[in-house]
Amino acid sequence: MEITVPEAALRANRTQETIRRWIWSGRLRSRKIGNQHVIEEGDLERMLGGAEAERWTRYLALRDENLAGLSAASRARLGAIDLGAWLDEDRDAH
Amino acid sequence: MTIVADASVLVAIATDGALGPADASHAAFLAARAGHPVRCTPLARSEALAAFRRAAWSGAIGEGEEDRLLRNLEALPIDAEWETGDGARALAIARRMGWARTDDAEHCALAERLGALLLTCDLKLRRSAEQRLDYVVTTSELVDRLREPPTMD
Numbered sequence: 001m002e003i004t005v006p007e008a009a010l011r012a013n014r015t016q017e018t019i020r021r022w023i024w025s026g027r028l029r030s031r032k033i034g035n036q037h038v039i040e041e042g043d044l045e046r047m048l049g050g051a052e053a054e055r056w057t058r059y060l061a062l063r064d065e066n067l068a069g070l071s072a073a074s075r076a077r078l079g080a081i082d083l084g085a086w087l088d089e090d091r092d093a094h
Numbered sequence: 095m096t097i098v099a100d101a102s103v104l105v106a107i108a109t110d111g112a113l114g115p116a117d118a119s120h121a122a123f124l125a126a127r128a129g130h131p132v133r134c135t136p137l138a139r140s141e142a143l144a145a146f147r148r149a150a151w152s153g154a155i156g157e158g159e160e161d162r163l164l165r166n167l168e169a170l171p172i173d174a175e176w177e178t179g180d181g182a183r184a185l186a187i188a189r190r191m192g193w194a195r196t197d198d199a200e201h202c203a204l205a206e207r208l209g210a211l212l213l214t215c216d217l218k219l220r221r222s223a224e225q226r227l228d229y230v231v232t233t234s235e236l237v238d239r240l241r242e243p244p245t246m247d
Contacts, residue, residue: 013131013173045129052126055171060119063166067110070162074155078112081154083102084216086145087197 002031002038011041012048022047096210097125097132099172100201101141103213103233104134108142108166113149114215121213121233124240126171133208136174137200142167180204191226198222205229211236 005023009016022028023037028047030037067075099107099122106114107122122132143164150160183203184196193199198219205212212230214220223230231239 047129048131049127049129052129052131052171053123056123056126059169059171060123062169063108063110066162066166067112070112070159071156074159075112077154078109078149081113081149083105083113083145084218086148087101087141087216088218 001041003041003044005037005039008039008044011044095130096208097122097130097236098201098205098208098210098212099132099134099138100198100212100214100216100219101134101138101145102215104138104142104167104170104172105145106215106233107170108146108163113145115233117237118215118233121236121240122172124237125213128240132172132213133175133204133210134172135180135200135204136176137197139167139174141197175204175208177207180207183207187227191222202227202230 003011005016005019008019012019019028019039020037023030023039028039029043030039032038102114103118103122106116106118110116111118125132146160146163146167149155149163150157155163180200180203181196183206184199187193187202187206188196188199191199198216201212201214202223204210206229210229212223212227213233213236214230215233217232220230220232
């Protein structure tokens with residue numbers, strides 16, 4: 001399915017200007033209908049997915065580095081917690 | 095399709111499944127890689143932080159170790175979103191579901207506004223949403239959906 005620049009901006013949670021910049025720079029394919037650019041939804045998803053996957057990969061590495069400093073005993077005790085019950089109790093305590 | 099993560103998912107990811115199911119990070123990563131943005135409510139971040147503090151307060155982790163978990167929470171590539179109208183939507187959901195509180199309803203309200211799936215590790219919420227809030231999915235359900243081959247339409 002093809003979508004317009006405003007629709008792509010909403011979908012990507014970016015400004016229309018950013019979407020146009022991606023098109024002009026060749027990062028995002030589009031075709032023109034009259035004076036309007038349209039984008040194949042799959043192309044946008046692939047582009048966003050690549051950027052997001054990179055962001056997540058960087059995050060997971062940072063997270064693991066942080067967690068390496070957590071003691072094994074702490075990790076084991078965390079595993080024994082019923083988080084759902086905690087969230088409910090915290091809400092009731094407010 | 096956008097994915098809204100609730101507090102249980104943020105906690106599971108930030109602790110690499112030490113507190114919550116191990117597949118939460120995998121589910122969020124698969125969603126992001128497939129181009130599905132992942133969002134949360136500001137409340138989800140507050141609830142996650144409260145859980146980390148409680149873990150330290152109760153002695154489950156060493157005092158100060160919650161700072162590490164906070165760093166993992168703050169660095170999460172999941173943006174918080176909230177706008178006028180979401181509160182009214184949360185109240186309507188709580189009324190419809192017969193819930194006394196609006197905590198879960200806030201996450202549902204954001205998911206409804208964005209036309210998103212609500213991702214949770216909270217099986218109680220998943221059961222309570224059964225049939226009436228069909229956009230609520232567990233991490234393993236999302237992983238299964240993202241692994242489904244594309245349809246030929």
